[in-house]
Amino acid sequence: MTVLDPVRSTxxxxxxxxxxxxxxxxxxxxxxxxxxxxxSFVASRALHDSVPPVQAAFWRWLxxxxxxxxxxxxxxxxxxxxxxxxxxYLTVASLxxxxxxxTLVNQAGTSTSAGNMGMIMAASPVLMAVHERLTGGxxxxxxxxxxxxxxxxxxxxxxxxxxxxxxxxxxxxxxAAALSFASYSxxxxxxxxxxxxxxxxxxxxxLGALMLAPAYGVSLAVQGGFDxxxxxxxxxxxxxxxxxxxxxxxxxxxxxxxxxxxxGVVYYLQPVxxxxxxYPLLGEATDPAQLVCMALILGGVVLGSRR
Numbered sequence: 001m002t003v004l005d006p007v008r009s010t011x012x013x014x015x016x017x018x019x020x021x022x023x024x025x026x027x028x029x030x031x032x033x034x035x036x037x038x039x040s041f042v043a044s045r046a047l048h049d050s051v052p053p054v055q056a057a058f059w060r061w062l063x064x065x066x067x068x069x070x071x072x073x074x075x076x077x078x079x080x081x082x083x084x085x086x087x088x089y090l091t092v093a094s095l096x097x098x099x100x101x102x103t104l105v106n107q108a109g110t111s112t113s114a115g116n117m118g119m120i121m122a123a124s125p126v127l128m129a130v131h132e133r134l135t136g137g138x139x140x141x142x143x144x145x146x147x148x149x150x151x152x153x154x155x156x157x158x159x160x161x162x163x164x165x166x167x168x169x170x171x172x173x174x175x176a177a178a179l180s181f182a183s184y185s186x187x188x189x190x191x192x193x194x195x196x197x198x199x200x201x202x203x204x205x206x207l208g209a210l211m212l213a214p215a216y217g218v219s220l221a222v223q224g225g226f227d228x229x230x231x232x233x234x235x236x237x238x239x240x241x242x243x244x245x246x247x248x249x250x251x252x253x254x255x256x257x258x259x260x261x262x263x264g265v266v267y268y269l270q271p272v273x274x275x276x277x278x279y280p281l282l283g284e285a286t287d288p289a290q291l292v293c294m295a296l297i298l299g300g301v302v303l304g305s306r307r
Contacts, residue, residue, distance in 0.1 A: 026257030033251035038273035040243035041117045043235035044109035051226045053106035056236065058216040061098060061209040063240025064248075068205060072198035079199045086192050090203050093191075097184030097248075098208025102239075103215075104177035112170025118273070119153075120174040122297045124182045126150045150300025153293045185263075188255040197256075201249055 047056050076083070083090065108117055126146070191200060226232055254263045 022257050026254045026263065029250040029257070030254040030263040033247040033254065035273055036242050036247040036250075038118060039277055040239045040247075041105065041109070041114045041121075042277045043238050043243070044106050045114040045117070046235050047106070047232065048110040050232050051236070052219050052223045053110060054103055054212065054215045054219040055223075055226060056106045056239075057099075057103040058209060058212045059236050060102060060239045060244055061205050061212065063237060064244030065202065065205050065209065067241045067245040068198070068202050068249075072202040075196045076199045076202050079194075079196060082192065082195050083199065083203055086195060089187075089190065089192070090200070091207055093184060093187050093200075094204040094207035095211060096180050096187065098204050099211040101177055101180040101184060103212065104173050104180060108170040108173035108177060110170060112168050112174060114277075116168075116171060117174050119294055119297055120171060121178050121181070122150075122294075124178040124185070126300065128182045128186055146300045148300070150297050153296025153300060156289075156293050156296065185251075185255065188252060189259070191252075191256070197249065197253055200252065201245075205244070 044056070051059075105117065251263065
C-alpha cells in the first residue's frame with residue numbers, strides 16, 4: 001500500500017504556490033515603483049523654476065545610466081545581437097517611456113501643482129484599457145463606465161470645476177504625459193522574452209538620452225545652464241537613481257509578472273502618495289474640489305480595472 005506524504009506538494013499545488021509568490025512579488029514591485037514615482041512629481045515641481053525641463057530630463061537619464069551600467073553592462077554586451085534585432089521596438093519604447101514621458105512631466109511641473117500631476121497620472125490605467133480595446137480586446141460595460149467616470153474626474157480637475165474648459169498648460173502637458181506612459185506600459189507586454197531586464201533598462205535609458213541630446217543642446221543655447229547646488233542636485237539624484245533606475249526596473253518587472261492591468265491597480269494609489277508628500281515638502285494643500293476629483297478618478301479606474 002502506498003502512503004501519501006502530506007508534506008510533499010503535488011505539482012498543481014507547487015504551481016499554485018509559485019503563481020501566488022509571483023503575484024505577490026509583482027504587486028510589491030508595482031507598489032515600490034508607484035511610491036517612488038510619486039516623489040518624482042514632487043521633485044519635478046521643486047525644480048520648476050531652477051532647471052529647464054529638457055535639461056532636467058537629460059541629466060536624469062545620464063544619472064540613471066551611471067546607476068544602472070555597473071549592474072547591466074556585461075549582460076547588455078552579451079545580448080548586443082538581440083539589441084540589434086529588436087532595435088525598432090527598443091527605440092519606440094525609449095521614445096515613449098524615457099524621452100517623451102519624463103520631459104512632459106518636467107514641463108508640466110512648471111505650471112501646475114504636484115497634486116494635479118499625480119491625479120491626472122492616476123487616469124493612465126484607464127488609457128491602458130483604451131489601448132487594449134483598440135488592439136482588439138473587450139472592455140465590457142463595467143470597464144467602459146469606469147473609464148467615463150475617471151475621464152470626468154480628470155476633466156473636472158483640469159477645468160477647475162467649470163463647464164467650460166479653461167485648462168492650465170501644465171495640466172495639458174500632464175495629460176499628454178499620461179498618454180505616453182500608458183502607451184509605454186502597454187508596449188511592455190511585447191518585450192522580447194529573451195531580452196534581459198537589465199539589458200532592456202540600460203538600452204532604453206541610453207536610447208532615450210540620445211534622443212534627448214539635440215533638445216538639450218538647444219535648451220543650453222537658448223536658456224543657459226543651471227546652478228549645481230544642493231537644491232538642484234538633490235532632486236536630480238532622486239529622479240535619476242530612484243525614480244529611474246529603481247522604479248523603472250520595479251515597474252517593468254511587475255508588468256512581466258502580473259501584467260499592465262493588475263499593476264495599474266496599484267498605480268491608483270499615486271495621487272494619495274503625491275498629496276501626502278507635496279504638503280510637507282512643497283506646502284501644497286489639497287482642497288475639497290481636488291478631493292472630489294480624486295474620488296472620481298480613483299473610483300473610475302478601480303471600476304474600470306474589473307472585468
